[in-house]
Amino acid sequence: MANVLEINKLSVAYGKVEAVSDISLAVGEGQIVTVIGPNGAGKTTTLSAIMGLLPSRGQVSFDGQVEVVPEVERMVVRGMNLVPEKRELFGTMSIEDNLLLGAFQRHRHGHRDHAATMEEVYALFPRLKERRKQAAGTMSGGERQMLAVGRALMAKPKLLMLDEPSLGLAPLIVREIFRIIAELRRRGVSILLVEQNARAALQVADYAYVLENGQVRMHGEAGALRNDPRVIESYLGLASKHQEMLAS
Structure with missing residues (x-):
């Protein structure tokens, strides 16, 4: 499978504080890849840097072409789009x-x-x-x-990046949003999904990365991570019944 997105050693700093350190990840064509992790792990920062909204170091390769300095307008024209957490509608x-x-x-x-x-x-x-x-x-x-x-x-878009699409939504709407995310993959849209609801994200995704303190701590097939004791203890154990309801 060809990768529509490849990130190599991406780093982002706010002043002297490094929010993201040497992150590498990939999204295959027609895949849903999710990034999970606690608040402040650097998930939103990663998406913003890929899109060109924040200055970064490292290499972003999109649709087979390296973007030395990603720029928002160019990325949109080339087929990348970000739905931010705050939605930013008019x-x-x-x-x-x-x-x-x-x-x-x-x-x-x-x-x-x-x-x-x-x-x-x-x-x-x-x-x-x-x-x-x-x-x-x-x-x-x-x-x-x-x-x-x-x-x-x-x-x-060839690649749709979603930042916390389920945040603040009622359970029925969350299920509908994740159903639509799966439908978009069926239609050939590649998706990079940042999501607080780890259970729902791992349910719909093909591959997953676990981000902590701005670094990738684990990655692998979403199904394998869903059954990994470390992931269950850290992300799926808390409020698991509530998350399971949202994911079903």
Whole structure:
């Protein structure tokens, strides 16, 4: 399997404090790869550096091409997209207009397929179509997450990076979000998933990395890590019934 993303010895510092140290990871084409770990482990920082939102050292290779200094606009044009934890929607704009903004870079580069892409997004998220004229700021948390993912899909990404997609959502909505993540893989989208809900993440992922204090402590097939005593003790033991309900 070819890798759509390869990270080699990625490091990020905030002033003199190194938040991420020499991280190496890979995402294969059509794979879901998850990064789990405690708060402050460097998970969000890693995604931001890959996307070019933060300066970093190391090597980022995307779709077979090394990015010496990743730049956000270039990464989006090349087929990478990030759905941030805070979703960052335009609250006063309609759902439909938020989606159209997701296709802006493709439109700038001569692609005129946004109408067909929007119908694909609406097929994934029928609720967005029902409410397409509604202001994004009036939506529930789950609907905003769906819109944030839909907007990213408007760019037709080869790699979709998701930062804490289940954060703050009700259990039923969490299950729906993870069902959609699995469906996106079925459609050929590669996904790098940062997620606090380790049980749900390991349930849906093909491969996993465990991040602690800015370093990769463990990695392997998601199914193997799900049954690893160290992972169970550190990440799956606490509130395991609640996490199991969200993952099922």
